[in-house]
Amino acid sequence: MDVSRRTFVKTGLAGAVGFSLLGFDLTPLHAQAQSLKISRTTETRSTCPYCAVSCGVIIHTIGDKAKNVTPQVVHVEGDPDHPINRGTLCPKGSSLQQDIQNDRRILKPQVRRPGSDHWDDISWNQAIDEIARWTKKERDASFVETDAKGQTVNRCETIAFTGGCTDTNEFNYLVVKTMRSMGIVRLENQARV
Ligand code: SF4
Secondary structure, eight states, X not given: OOOOHHHHHHHHHHTTTSBOTTSOBOHHHHHHHHHTTTTTOEEEEEEOSSSTTOOEEEXXXXXXXXXXXXXXXXXXXXXXXXXXXXXOOOHHHHTHHHHHTOTTOOOSOEEXXXXXXSOEEOOHHHHHHHHHHHHHHHHHHHOEEEOTTSOEEEEEEEEEEEEOTTOOHHHHHHHHHHHHHTXXXXXXXXXXX
């Protein structure tokens, strides 16, 4: 039988849902190809970070959780049980896997010094130290005890806090308690969850 490469590929595809025209049973292969992508993944529920709609997503990760294994995200999809999006995602949300695995994703704290034209990497310890020092300095300098009418307000109007959509309820609870205890009134969060 004289079969060209093109004919071989076309023949294989034509029979891909059952027996190929060459006589091979492709049913097990077809079934495995359909289930392979997420059959061994760990599902993690999260929230799309892109806008305030805050759609629910399921992140599929492969990795056996051993210490020397880095889990690999292989698929992200809409969460069908989520009351906001019920499994749907817009084109931005559908591209989340590329956001998670992007080479340009920033994984370290960065600071842009006054007058500088670029951002510098700093350590987490340095970032925490600097945030604490600047917060105290700014709050001491700008704290308002009474307003123009002489009423006690005890507020700090020159510091703001913004959070992300994947912050947990517990984290947000602590944020509000911490910020309010310092008199900070400008709190915001990307997602209304
Ligand atoms: S999937 Fe789209 S609509 Fe939903 S939160 Fe993300 S960006 Fe917003």
